[in-house]
Amino acid sequence: MTVSTYVCRYCRQHSDPAASSCPRCGAPIDVRDMVSRSGWEQQPAIRDMARIQFGQSHLQIEGSQVPVADFALAGDEWIYFSHHVLLWADATARLSNSSLAGGWNRMLAGMPLIMMEARGPGHVALSDNHAGDVIALPLESGQEMWVREHRFLAATGNINYQWEQSTVWFVTGSGNERETHYPLGMYGDRFVAAGSAGLLLLHSPGDTFVRDLGPGETILVQPSALVYRDLNVQTHLHIEYPRAQPFQWRTSFSMRNVWLRLIGPGRVAVQSVFTRPENAEPITGYSYATRQSW
Amino acid sequence: MTEFRFSNSTAQIEGELVPVIECALAQGDAIYFEHHVMLWKDEQTPLAAMNTAGGVKRSLGGMPHVLSIAHGPGRVAFSRDAPGELVVLPLHPGMEVDVREHAFLVANHTIAYSFVRIKGLVNILHGGGGMYVDRFVTEGAPGLLVLHGNGNVFERMLGPGEKILVEPGGFLYKDASVTMNAVQQNIKTGLLRHGIYLAEMTGPGRVGIQSMYVHHHSD
Numbered sequence A: 001m002t003v004s005t006y007v008c009r010y011c012r013q014h015s016d017p018a019a020s021s022c023p024r025c026g027a028p029i030d031v032r033d034m035v036s037r038s039g040w041e042q043q044p045a046i047r048d049m050a051r052i053q054f055g056q057s058h059l060q061i062e063g064s065q066v067p068v069a070d071f072a073l074a075g076d077e078w079i080y081f082s083h084h085v086l087l088w089a090d091a092t093a094r095l096s097n098s099s100l101a102g103g104w105n106r107m108l109a110g111m112p113l114i115m116m117e118a119r120g121p122g123h124v125a126l127s128d129n130h131a132g133d134v135i136a137l138p139l140e141s142g143q144e145m146w147v148r149e150h151r152f153l154a155a156t157g158n159i160n161y162q163w164e165q166s167t168v169w170f171v172t173g174s175g176n177e178r179e180t181h182y183p184l185g186m187y188g189d190r191f192v193a194a195g196s197a198g199l200l201l202l203h204s205p206g207d208t209f210v211r212d213l214g215p216g217e218t219i220l221v222q223p224s225a226l227v228y229r230d231l232n233v234q235t236h237l238h239i240e241y242p243r244a245q246p247f248q249w250r251t252s253f254s255m256r257n258v259w260l261r262l263i264g265p266g267r268v269a270v271q272s273v274f275t276r277p278e279n280a281e282p283i284t285g286y287s288y289a290t291r292q293s294w
Numbered sequence B: 001m002t003e004f005r006f007s008n009s010t011a012q013i014e015g016e017l018v019p020v021i022e023c024a025l026a027q028g029d030a031i032y033f034e035h036h037v038m039l040w041k042d043e044q045t046p047l048a049a050m051n052t053a054g055g056v057k058r059s060l061g062g063m064p065h066v067l068s069i070a071h072g073p074g075r076v077a078f079s080r081d082a083p084g085e086l087v088v089l090p091l092h093p094g095m096e097v098d099v100r101e102h103a104f105l106v107a108n109h110t111i112a113y114s115f116v117r118i119k120g121l122v123n124i125l126h127g128g129g130g131m132y133v134d135r136f137v138t139e140g141a142p143g144l145l146v147l148h149g150n151g152n153v154f155e156r157m158l159g160p161g162e163k164i165l166v167e168p169g170g171f172l173y174k175d176a177s178v179t180m181n182a183v184q185q186n187i188k189t190g191l192l193r194h195g196i197y198l199a200e201m202t203g204p205g206r207v208g209i210q211s212m213y214v215h216h217h218s219d
Helices: A103-108 B055-060 B121-126
Strands: A050-054 A057-062 A068-073 A078-082 A086-089 A094-099 A114-119 A122-126 A132-139 A144-148 A152-156 A159-165 A170-172 A179-181 A187-193 A198-205 A208-213 A218-221 A226-229 A234-241 A257-263 A266-271 A283-286 A289-293 B002-006 B009-014 B020-025 B030-033 B038-041 B047-051 B066-071 B074-078 B084-091 B096-100 B104-108 B111-117 B132-138 B143-150 B153-158 B163-166 B171-175 B179-184 B197-202 B205-210
Touching (some): A068 A078, A068 A152, A132 A144, A132 A187, A144 A198, A152 A159, A208 A218, A218 A266, A234 A283, B002 B143, B066 B074, B096 B143, B143 B171, B143 B205, B163 B205, B171 B197
Antiparallel strands (some): A050 A057, A068 A122, A078 A114, A086 A122, A094 A114, A144 A187, A159 A187, A208 A266, A218 A257, A218 B038, B002 B009, B030 B104, B047 B066, B084 B143, B104 B143
């Protein structure tokens, strides 16, 4: 048996160059590499009806605006997902639920408290409710990935899911007006393939762009635009105050930008839709941050 | 990944669903924008605040009265938050373009920015464009104006005196030479209902419309 030397440029796994789409992540193979001059690579949308294999099961991506992931689960293989992304399921698929640790904290953060599990044989279809891309990340055994909250769509049963409190935050106001902001979300999701390779599916509103940061290379991104990152990539706040014009009646904090500073090496992905920054109040405290006043 | 030049700088359009424009600014060039449309930037790209006239009036109109300006050299990328298209309008000296509020994404510093209050209460209440339109004028040098239209964007060139009726929410931009008035159509949509209002655009000049908008109900 010959092993292909072709490596998919999106999922970084050995793949089949003769196929029209990567059987591991669904990314089209026969398309031109789309890299901007700054180094961002557009993640091409998975084609309608593209097939992705995992274990004895497979899934098909259906649609292009708000794509659906249609899983055909074989034997006793299973996946888990948040209940609100379930679109339809065969009656033969066995659905159950499992609770997550730290339920109270997750509820406060607006995160799902319960994960649903679906076991084969049978079909289960999932979709999020935003126009955008489905991103398939095949994880090798032991490989880990950090994902921003609410971007998770589904994972195979052999991928362990943990969540951790975000270390990126800032505080505005004081006393009764004190408010803590988590621009990256209150919690981050962490996935690791335990024991064997697995598949992680994400949903990214808008278009998705991927970039490999070199060692020590930095970039500033809107915190809510981050989709996922390698664990090697370090993150912290960067607070930037534009230079004010003479006699400007606005205070400097009202124009400030709260960025997420990413430091390589590693892979990062951003989406083109992000939450608009809220009306600015003076920042009275923050997690580790760099500052720039122009 | 369409690429084009303005002054000594370049820009690339990336993505199809919610496209991003990435600007590589050369030394001496600058672009301005609403600060909340920045998606990412290089750390070394300087930013400054740019005042616009009529701050209080703009606040009342729900519009930003301070814009941000980024100076080269450096890279900055922008996107809005709805599926749509970016409209790239190269402006020659002397051109004036009116743009619906919140559609402006970025413009280069050779284009002067102001805003014009829409005349007539009927036009404000039923015109669908809010109280103000943004006006972009080129003076001595050509410039580049980039808008975000929701859904798909279509352009039509109107001859002198030629008229077209547009759903008010669909209006995106027009040449300043095109006049816009809200006109009532004698189409009853229910008991005790008045007719619907449409925006009547009268040429000469270009009119740009978008296919996704908030529908303005008849009253």
